[in-house]
Amino acid sequence: MRDDRILELIEQKKYIDLKNTLTEMNEVDISEIIEELDHSTSLLVFRILPKDIAVEVFAHFSPEKQAQIINSITDKELKFILDELFFDDMIDMLEEMPANIVNKILASSSHEERALINQFLKYPAHSAGSLMTIEYVELKKSMTVKQALDHIKETGLNKETIYTCYVTDNNKKLKGIVSLRNLVIADSDKLIEDILHEDIIYVETHDDQETVANTFKKYGFMALPVVDREHRLTGIITFDDIMTVIEDEATEDLQRMAAMVPSEESYLNSGVFQLAKMRLPWLLIFMLGASVTGSIITKFESLLSTYVVLTMFIPMLMNTGGNSGNQSSTLIIRGLATEDVSLEDAGKVLWKEFRISLVVGIVLATVNFAKNMLIDRVGLQVSLTVSATVALIIVLAIMVGGLLPLLAKKLKLDPAIMAGPLITTLVDGLTLMVYFGLASVLLI
Amino acid sequence: MRDDRILELIEQKKYIDLKNTLTEMNEVDISEIIEELDHSTSLLVFRILPKDIAVEVFAHFSPEKQAQIINSITDKELKFILDELFFDDMIDMLEEMPANIVNKILASSSHEERALINQFLKYPAHSAGSLMTIEYVELKKSMTVKQALDHIKETGLNKETIYTCYVTDNNKKLKGIVSLRNLVIADSDKLIEDILHEDIIYVETHDDQETVANTFKKYGFMALPVVDREHRLTGIITFDDIMTVIEDEATEDLQRMAAMVPSEESYLNSGVFQLAKMRLPWLLIFMLGASVTGSIITKFESLLSTYVVLTMFIPMLMNTGGNSGNQSSTLIIRGLATEDVSLEDAGKVLWKEFRISLVVGIVLATVNFAKNMLIDRVGLQVSLTVSATVALIIVLAIMVGGLLPLLAKKLKLDPAIMAGPLITTLVDGLTLMVYFGLASVLLI
Numbered sequence: 022m023r024d025d026r027i028l029e030l031i032e033q034k035k036y037i038d039l040k041n042t043l044t045e046m047n048e049v050d051i052s053e054i055i056e057e058l059d060h061s062t063s064l065l066v067f068r069i070l071p072k073d074i075a076v077e078v079f080a081h082f083s084p085e086k087q088a089q090i091i092n093s094i095t096d097k098e099l100k101f102i103l104d105e106l107f108f109d110d111m112i113d114m115l116e117e118m119p120a121n122i123v124n125k126i127l128a129s130s131s132h133e134e135r136a137l138i139n140q141f142l143k144y145p146a147h148s149a150g151s152l153m154t155i156e157y158v159e160l161k162k163s164m165t166v167k168q169a170l171d172h173i174k175e176t177g178l179n180k181e182t183i184y185t186c187y188v189t190d191n192n193k194k195l196k197g198i199v200s201l202r203n204l205v206i207a208d209s210d211k212l213i214e215d216i217l218h219e220d221i222i223y224v225e226t227h228d229d230q231e232t233v234a235n236t237f238k239k240y241g242f243m244a245l246p247v248v249d250r251e252h253r254l255t256g257i258i259t260f261d262d263i264m265t266v267i268e269d270e271a272t273e274d275l276q277r278m279a280a281m282v283p284s285e286e287s288y289l290n291s292g293v294f295q296l297a298k299m300r301l302p303w304l305l306i307f308m309l310g311a312s313v314t315g316s317i318i319t320k321f322e323s324l325l326s327t328y329v330v331l332t333m334f335i336p337m338l339m340n341t342g343g344n345s346g347n348q349s350s351t352l353i354i355r356g357l358a359t360e361d362v363s364l365e366d367a368g369k370v371l372w373k374e375f376r377i378s379l380v381v382g383i384v385l386a387t388v389n390f391a392k393n394m395l396i397d398r399v400g401l402q403v404s405l406t407v408s409a410t411v412a413l414i415i416v417l418a419i420m421v422g423g424l425l426p427l428l429a430k431k432l433k434l435d436p437a438i439m440a441g442p443l444i445t446t447l448v449d450g451l452t453l454m455v456y457f458g459l460a461s462v463l464l465i
Numbered sequence: 466m467r468d469d470r471i472l473e474l475i476e477q478k479k480y481i482d483l484k485n486t487l488t489e490m491n492e493v494d495i496s497e498i499i500e501e502l503d504h505s506t507s508l509l510v511f512r513i514l515p516k517d518i519a520v521e522v523f524a525h526f527s528p529e530k531q532a533q534i535i536n537s538i539t540d541k542e543l544k545f546i547l548d549e550l551f552f553d554d555m556i557d558m559l560e561e562m563p564a565n566i567v568n569k570i571l572a573s574s575s576h577e578e579r580a581l582i583n584q585f586l587k588y589p590a591h592s593a594g595s596l597m598t599i600e601y602v603e604l605k606k607s608m609t610v611k612q613a614l615d616h617i618k619e620t621g622l623n624k625e626t627i628y629t630c631y632v633t634d635n636n637k638k639l640k641g642i643v644s645l646r647n648l649v650i651a652d653s654d655k656l657i658e659d660i661l662h663e664d665i666i667y668v669e670t671h672d673d674q675e676t677v678a679n680t681f682k683k684y685g686f687m688a689l690p691v692v693d694r695e696h697r698l699t700g701i702i703t704f705d706d707i708m709t710v711i712e713d714e715a716t717e718d719l720q721r722m723a724a725m726v727p728s729e730e731s732y733l734n735s736g737v738f739q740l741a742k743m744r745l746p747w748l749l750i751f752m753l754g755a756s757v758t759g760s761i762i763t764k765f766e767s768l769l770s771t772y773v774v775l776t777m778f779i780p781m782l783m784n785t786g787g788n789s790g791n792q793s794s795t796l797i798i799r800g801l802a803t804e805d806v807s808l809e810d811a812g813k814v815l816w817k818e819f820r821i822s823l824v825v826g827i828v829l830a831t832v833n834f835a836k837n838m839l840i841d842r843v844g845l846q847v848s849l850t851v852s853a854t855v856a857l858i859i860v861l862a863i864m865v866g867g868l869l870p871l872l873a874k875k876l877k878l879d880p881a882i883m884a885g886p887l888i889t890t891l892v893d894g895l896t897l898m899v900y901f902g903l904a905s906v907l908l909i
Contacts, residue, residue, distance in 0.1 A: 045664045049684050174650055183646055184628050184687075201645060202627055206618055220489045238712065240493050241705030243628075243687065260704050261685030267708060268682065271715035272799055278719075279795035279885070280788055288800045289810060293817060297824040300792045307788055308829055308855075309836070311781035319777050332776065333763050336893050337755035339780065343787075344724055344751055344886045348744045351723035355716055356732045366733060373737060380741040385752055392753070411752075441723070441885050442788045449780050 024054055031062060040069050048074060052081035064093050076105040083290075084117035091122050100129050107181050109154035109262065112141045149233050150226035152266070153247045153256030158186040160199060160213050167209040173201070182259055185244045188217050193253040195246055197221060223248050226255055230266045235360050237263045274358055278351070278440035280307065307446050314450045321457040328464060330399055334407050335453070342414040342452045343445035345381060349374055349422030350444050354436045357426060367427045371420070378419035386412035406463045410456045417455070418448045468498055475506060484513050492518060496525035508537050520546055524554040528561035535566050544573050551625050553598035553706065556585045593677050594670035596710070597691045597700030602630040604643060604657050611653040617645070626703055629688045632661050637697040639690055641665060667692050670699055674710045679804050681707045718802055722795070722884035724751065751890050758894045765901040772908060774843055778851050779897070786858040786896045787889035789825060793818055793866030794888050798880045801870060811871045815864070822863035830856035850907045854900045861899070862892045 030039040043051055043066070051070070055063045055078065067090060070078060079090065079102055091099060103111065103126060115123055115138065127135055137155070144150030158180050160169050169186065177183040186204070188197040197217035207216050223246045224233050236245060237260060247256045273283040280303035284291065318325070318335075325332055353370060356362030362370060386408040393404035425439035474483040487495055487510075495514070499507045499522065511534060514522060523534065523546055535543060547555065547570060559567055559582065571579055581599070588594030602624050604613050613630065621627040630648070632641040641661035651660050667690045668677050680689060681704060691700045717727040724747035728735065762769070769775055797814060800806030806814060830852040837848035869883035 047664060047666060047684060170649065177646060177650055183649070201649070202621060205614065205627070205645070205649070206621055218489075220491060222491060238708045240491060241708070243704070260687070260708070264682045264685070264704070264708065264711060267711050268715070268803060271712070271719075272803065275715075275719065275722075275795055275799050279792050281792055281795070287805045288796055289806060289813070293820045293824065296796075296817070297821045297828075300789065300821070300825055301828055304785065304788055304792075304825065304829060305832060308781060308785045308833065311784040312836070312841075314780040314784075315777040318780070319774075322773055322776075325776070326770065326773070329766055329770070330763075332766075332769070333759040335779065336758040336762070336783065336897070337752060339783065340755040340758075340890060340893065341748065341752045343889070344748055345744065347885065348723045348725050348748070351719055351725070352732055352740075355719050359712060359716065361731045362733060369733070373740070376737045377741045377744070380737065381744055381748065384741075384745055385748060388749060389752065392756070397756075441791065445787070445889075446784060449784065453780070 024057075027054055031058075031066065036069055039066070040071075043070060044074060048077040049081050052078045056083060056086055060089060060093075064090065068094075072101060073105065076102050080106060080110040080114075084114065087114055088118055088122055091118075091125065096129060099125070103129060105179075107154050107156055108137075108141070108256075109152065109181070112138070112151070115142065144226060147230045148226065149224045149228040149230065149247050149258060150255070152230060152233065152258045152262050153226075154181050154259070155256050156181040157244075157246075157254075157257040158183050159254075160186050160188045162188055162190075162196060162212070162214040162217070164213045165209065166204055166207045166211045166213070166216070169199070169204055169213055170209070173204075181257065182244050185242075185257075187246055187254055187257070188213060189254050195221060195223065195248055195252060195254045198246070221246065224258070225250070231270055231358070233258060234263050234266045234270060238267070270358070274354065274435075274437040277435060277437035278354065280304070280440070280442035303442065307442055310446045311449065314446070314453060317450060317453045317457070321453075321461075324457060324460060324464075328403070328460065330403060331406075331456070331460060334410075335456070338407070338410055338414060338452050338456055339445075339449045341385065341411060342418040342448040343441070345378070345415045346418035346422035346444040346448045347441040349377075349419045350426055350440050353423055353426040354440060357430055357436045364427065364430055367431075370427065371423055374419050374423035375416070378416040381419065382412040382415035385415060402464055406456075406460050409459055409463070410452070413455050413459070414448070414452045417451050418444070421447060421451070468501075471498055475502075475510065480513055483510070484515075487514060488518060492521040493525050496522045500527060500530055504533060504537075508534065512538075516545060517549070520549040524550060524558075528558065531558055532562055532566055535562075535569065540573060543569070547573060549623075551598050551600055552581075552585070552700075553596065553625070556582070556595070559586065588670060591674045592670065593668045593672040593674065593691050593702060594699070596674060596677065596702045596706055597670075598625050598703070599700050600625045601688075601690075601698075601701040602627050603698075604630050604632045606632055606634075606640060606656070606658040606661065608657045609653065610648055610651045610655045610657070610660070613643070613648055613657055614653070617648075625701065626688050629686075629701075631690055631698055631701070632657060633698050639665060639667065639692055639696060639698045642690070665690065668702070669694070675714055675802070677702060678707050678710045678714060682711070714802070718798065718879075718881040721879060721881035722798065724748070724884070724886035747886065751886055754890045755893065758890070758897060761894060761897045761901070765897075765905075768901060768904060768908075772847070772904065774847060775850075775900070775904060778854075779900070782851070782854055782858060782896045782900055783889075783893045785829065785855060786862040786892040787885070789822070789859045790862035790866035790888040790892045791885040793821075793863045794870055794884050797867055797870040798884060801874055801880045808871065808874055811875075814871065815867055818863050818867035819860070822860040825863065826856040826859035829859060846908055850900075850904050853903055853907070854896070857899050857903070858892070858896045861895050862888070865891060865895070 027042060030042065055066055058066060067075060156179060158173055173183050184201045186199045187195060188199060190196050197219045198221055199213060199217050203216050222236065222240055224236060226247055226249050244257050244259045246254055247258060249255050276283040281299045282302060284299050353362060389411045390404055390408040393399050393407055422444050426436035429436040429439045471486060499510055502510060511519060600623060602617055617627050628645045630643045631639060632643060634640055641663045642665055643657060643661045647660050666680060666684055668680060670691055670693050688701050688703045690698055691702060693699050720727040725743045726746060728743050797806060833855045834848055834852040837843050837851055866888050870880035873880040873883045
């Protein structure tokens with residue numbers, strides 16, 4: 022509805038009304054509207070925006086739109102945007118831009134800025150360093166509360182957050198933090214030294230973003246300081262970037278668990294071949310892996326031709342084994358990712374899974390036995406064989422599903438690869454061996 | 466290491482040192498340490514803490530520890546904790562406590578508090594109302610910046626956040642928001658009316674927590690106001706509670722996708738029977754469902770006894786079909802959950818999945834054909850039958866995997882139920898029908 026009003030204002034060329042309406046809106050919403058416009062209209066609307074709002078809107082554009090805008094505006098306009106953009110948004114943008122635009126941006130940066138940009142671009146993807154920004158409030162122990170508040174008043178507009186302030190010494194070493202809350206509440210002649218928290222929770226530049234996200238969740242902080250190996254403050258990470266990380270990490274795990282090569286690109290923005298490429302490698306591997314399972318069947322051809330009825334239960338057995346293994350591996354993978362479960366719990370986890378597998382195995386085998394006898398009417402011997410396989414394969418599948426993610430963690434691999442499709446392929450083979458093995462003993 | 470130091474101080478009964486050390490620490494860490502202690506020691510350490518810290522530590526305890534503490538402290542101590550506890554933490558606690566403790570708590574509350582508690586306990590689980598708290602800073606349009614800051618200084622200590630303040634009229638209707646940042650930066654004689662943002666992003670008490678989480682992620686806010694149907698401000702939700710929601714929602718989806726009945730209990734705290742109960746219902750349903758697949762095999766017994774070699778490829782075909790359907794459903798389910806994909810995109814999504822399925826199908830069928838001819842050496846006719854099944858079943862599986870989550874969304878069901886195990890069961894049946902159908906035509 023509001024979008025319609027804006028389109029109307031554009032059409033009627035009521036640019037002053039348009040500017041006033043947009044200025045009242047949230048930047049995220051403005052950027053969404055502009056993204057939908059055609060190239061020349063979007064540039065026009067972008068230029069109508071007050072400069073400070075324009076920068077924030079720019080930060081929320083897709084990389085494609087950012088590139089388009091950079092290619093269309095003057096060097097002076099570009100310089101303004103680059104100066105005002107938060108450093109983490111600038112780095113995010115540079116990582117996505119084609120080389121010619123990166124060069125254009127670097128050309129309009131000062132020597133020091135270029136050095137800093139290069140340093141930040143070198144942090145590994147998904148590290149704390151790649152998430153942090155440099156716009157934080159820095160205070161000294163010797164300041165009074167009033168001096169600190171005046172300092173914030175002067176410089177605060179250009180900071181990513183002013184709600185947590187960082188106290189450093191002359192060597193940039195992190196000495197403590199002070200919240201704006203405490204500053205506002207404290208007497209104005211108190212010293213920072215007297216109100217700062219020294220027990221600082223921090224992360225290091227090379228920490229993985231999953232560690233960073235778990236620290237945020239545990240403590241509920243708004244921002245975390247990032248220090249280098251000499252404990253010097255190099256940047257801060259704010260909660261809003263972490264919300265995206267928590268979600269991205271879950272998406273990545275899900276994609277791995279469904280045997281895909283993870284991609285950060287959104288589904289709708291990805292091309293057909295790109296999406297096919299995510300899916301093909303593991304499908305191929307599992308297709309070839311499953312051939313091994315097939316060859317087990319051929320080894321028992323004579324058994325199957327004597328007891329043709331056995332074939333009928335193969336899909337059910339493979340399905341049930343795969344599903345129970347999948348449930349178990351999903352719980353353990355997720356537990357490891359959210360740090361609800363750790364490697365030290367491995368023994369406890371496996372013992373618990375074993376007991377669960379007995380409960381699940383007995384219940385399903387009993388139901389299956391009743392069904393075999395009363396509905397399928399395949400006779401006592403076959404019913405016993407099938408039901409015993411159900412029980413045994415559930416125990417095996419659950420143990421495999423519980424063990425593999427822990428093993429992956431131990432080997433410093435991503436536990437998420439030890440999920441459904443892999444477990445299914447392994448369990449399918451196990452199922453057939455158990456089934457035919459039991460049949461050979463019980464039926465002949 | 467720090468934990469060891471604390472245990473040492475407890476053992477040596479150096480209570481003053483202990484108090485000083487604990488006071489310097491983060492409450493989350495303190496609560497973790499106390500949780501590990503035996504009952505009487507934990508009560509002793511809890512009582513050593515300064516009162517304001519004790520309340521925050523209490524809020525981080527597990528429900529079991531909270532109940533233990535409540536049962537052991539005096540009514541006066543309990544009253545202090547209840548008065549100081551943030552309202553959302555209080556409600557969270559009440560939801561977990563046994564009836565006798567709930568009664569004890571209600572008995573020490575005033576009449577108005579009891580009414581408010583009852584109102585909050587009535588909000589549906591996972592609604593915005595169940596997440597919100599009432600400790601926010603309320604301002605009036607007519608206040609000056611100085612008056613507002615003085616008001617915050619006076620009352621701020623007891624607020625969940627003071628960084629976003631809410632402007633209401635005399636009927637409690639939400640009129641705008643002001644950030645502390647803008648208050649600190651503005652001239653002290655300006656009116657709130659002149660600096661407030663009127664384009665407020667808010668949620669309603671009955672909105673689902675997934676909607677709330679998506680709003681937080683989209684805008685990167687620190688807090689969101691919650692209004693009732695008359696647009697009256699009833700509470701606020703802060704980002705720290707939302708981080709947990711984002712993670713819990715992902716966990717819930719994962720559990721559903723692995724055919725489990727979701728549970729919020731942590732893995733390690735859940736009992737064997739509780740965990741077995743999560744897993745049994747769908748395993749039973751799919752086990753019975755897979756019997757139908759098995760009965761398809763029996764219909765083609767004569768075909769299978771003529772071409773025994775066909776049996777060998779059944780596991781590979783079911784596996785490949787299941788995996789490709791699973792990949793597709795995982796991407797769509799996740800896209801719907803993160804609002805990357807919406808129902809309006811259904812046509813676009815299905816057309817994209819169809820083209821992907823052609824690419825994936827052709828690649829896998831080709832590889833399979835080469836393998837059948839060169840390694841398995843099963844002859845041209847069988848190779849053609851198996852490879853054609855691979856191609857066809859991949860197209861079918863991917864379309865089923867893409868369609869079902871969208872259908873679930875359309876029917877207002879959770880798309881996460883349309884995942885791996887269900888898709889596998891459906892696709893297994895399809896696979897066999899396609900396989901035997903093609904074999905009947907191509908081989909006879």
